[in-house]
Structure formats: structure tokens, C-alpha cells
Amino acid sequence: MDQPINHKTTASGAEGAQLVLALPKGRILKEVSPLLARAGIRPAADFHDETSRRLRFETNDPDLDVIRVRSFDVATFVAFGAAQIGICGADVLMEFDYPEIYAPLDLGIGACRVSVAEPVGGAGAQGMARQSRVAVASKYPNIARRHFAAKGIQAEVVHLNGAMELAPSLGLSRLIVDLVQTGSTLKANGLVETDVIAQVTSRLIVNRTALKTRPEAIGEWLSRFRAALASA
Numbered sequence: 001m002d003q004p005i006n007h008k009t010t011a012s013g014a015e016g017a018q019l020v021l022a023l024p025k026g027r028i029l030k031e032v033s034p035l036l037a038r039a040g041i042r043p044a045a046d047f048h049d050e051t052s053r054r055l056r057f058e059t060n061d062p063d064l065d066v067i068r069v070r071s072f073d074v075a076t077f078v079a080f081g082a083a084q085i086g087i088c089g090a091d092v093l094m095e096f097d098y099p100e101i102y103a104p105l106d107l108g109i110g111a112c113r114v115s116v117a118e119p120v121g122g123a124g125a126q127g128m129a130r131q132s133r134v135a136v137a138s139k140y141p142n143i144a145r146r147h148f149a150a151k152g153i154q155a156e157v158v159h160l161n162g163a164m165e166l167a168p169s170l171g172l173s174r175l176i177v178d179l180v181q182t183g184s185t186l187k188a189n190g191l192v193e194t195d196v197i198a199q200v201t202s203r204l205i206v207n208r209t210a211l212k213t214r215p216e217a218i219g220e221w222l223s224r225f226r227a228a229l230a231s232a
């Protein structure tokens with residue numbers, strides 16, 4: 001399964017040029033690793049060493065390198081064509097809504113949901129419907145604004161990068177919009193989920209221009225990931 005693939009790229013002068021696959025460091029990487037192996041991608045040994053300071057790694061395929069970046073940045077690298085392929089959560093894709101990104105494959109990993117939560121004993125989603133404005137802490141300002149705008153509520157978003165669950169008790173916001181999986185983080189911080197905005201899993205993403213200019217090389221990787229999913 002892990003022979004080098006047959007690259008006949010016809011890209012904008014990019015015959016034989018290397019492809020870059022952007023992978024998220026952190027929790028998703030652990031779930032991605034077995035999938036990479038099934039797709040025949042073996043990154044350099046220190047890729048899995050969290051103490052390594054390297055960010056770009058060669059693989060067993062001389063025409064494919066992987067980079068290890070933050071989950072949100074995977075989408076940015078792919079949208080701008082700095083990486084041609086990537087893996088990131090649907091939450092990240094919803095937040096940015098980059099037209100340059102095509103997300104053909106649901107990888108079925110990193111399952112969670114984007115939800116609204118509030119302190120236990122709050123007004124609930126029904127109670128919120130009577131408000132015209134609300135302060136919301138979130139790592140997802142666009143998702144939060146869009147969600148409340150659709151209900152006729154103006155969200156004043158406090159943008160945080162983590163630990164959103166602290167915001168209501170410290171008076172930073174009334175609500176939060178964050179990821180929920182088991183619900184234990186909400187519970188441990190005195191919050192309850194009041195509305196599910198979207199179900200999330202991780203996706204294989206592709207830069208649309210790269211797909212047009214290098215259809216064979218990228219198409220072959222898509223086939224490999226499809227086969228890897230089918231053999232899971």
C-alpha cells in the first residue's frame with residue numbers, strides 16, 4: 001500500500017512538484033495517524049515526536065511532504081495554496097468558509113459538535129429568543145454571529161482562543177459557543193448546552209486551484225484516502 005504514487009502532474013509549470021499535506025497538531029493528529037498509515041503515508045520518524053521543533057517533514061513518498069500546524073491554520077495554508085491538501089475539523093471550515101477550499105471526504109474522526117451553552121439555571125434557548133442582543137464568548141466568532149443573526153439576535157462576540165467555559169462565571173459573556181463532545185467540560189464549569197449549531201467531524205480538504213492544475217496527483221491521493229477509509 002505504501003509505494004510512491006504515480007505523479008504525472010500537469011500543474012501551472014509544476015510537473016513533478018512536491019505536494020504538501022497540512023496536518024493539525026493536537027488531538028486530531030492521534031486519530032489521523034492510523035489513517036495516514038492505511039493511505040500509505042509514512043512521515044519521517046520525528047513527525048510523531050512532540051518535542052521535535054521541525055514543522056515540515058519528508059515522507060516515504062519523495063513527492064509528498066507533511067507540515068504540522070494548528071488546526072485553524074490547516075485551513076489557511078490550504079486556502080492560500082501553500083499546502084495543496086489538508087485535514088481539519090468541519091468547525092474550522094464553517095468558521096472561515098473559504099471559497100478556495102473543497103472538502104470532498106468526511107474522515108469520520110474528531111466527532112464533536114458546535115453548541116451554545118449557558119450557566120445552569122439560565123434562560124435556555126427559548127428564553128434567548130426574546131432578546132435582541134447577547135454577549136457570547138467563542139473561538140468561532142463567525143459561526144456565533146451567523147447562528148444568532150438567523151434568530152434575529154445580534155451577538156456581541158468576545159473572541160477567545162480557549163477556556164471559553166470560564167467566560168460566563170467571570171462576567172465576560174452571558175453565553176459561549178464552543179465544541180462539546182462528552183459534555184464533561186461544560187458540566188465541570190457549571191454550564192449546560194442549550195442549542196446544537198452543527199455536528200462536526202474532520203474532513204480531507206483540497207485547494208480548488210491545485211485540484212484543477214494537478215488533477216492526477218491530487219486525485220490519486222483522494223483515492224488513497226477513500227480506500228484507507230473503506231479498509232478501516
Ligand SMILES: Nc1ncnc2c1ncn2[C@@H]1O[C@H](COP(=O)(O)OP(=O)(O)OP(=O)(O)O)[C@@H](O)[C@H]1O
Nearest residue numbers: 025026027028070071089090091110111112179181
Ligand atoms: N472534545 C473534542 N472532541 C472531539 N473533537 C474535538 C474536540 N475538541 C476539538 N475537536 C476537534 O479537533 C480540532 C482541534 O481541536 P482544538 O482546536 O481544541 O485544538 P487542539 O487539539 O487543542 O490543538 P491547538 O489548540 O494547539 O490547535 C477541532 O477543530 C475539532 O474539529
Ligand SMILES: O=P(O)(O)OC[C@H]1O[C@H](OP(=O)(O)OP(=O)(O)O)[C@H](O)[C@@H]1O
Nearest residue numbers: 162163178179180181182183184185186
Ligand atoms: O465535551 P468535552 O468532551 O468535555 O470536550 C469539549 C472540550 O474539548 C475542547 O477543548 P480542548 O480539550 O481541545 O482544549 P482547548 O480549550 O485548548 O481547545 C473544547 O474546546 C471543549 O473545551
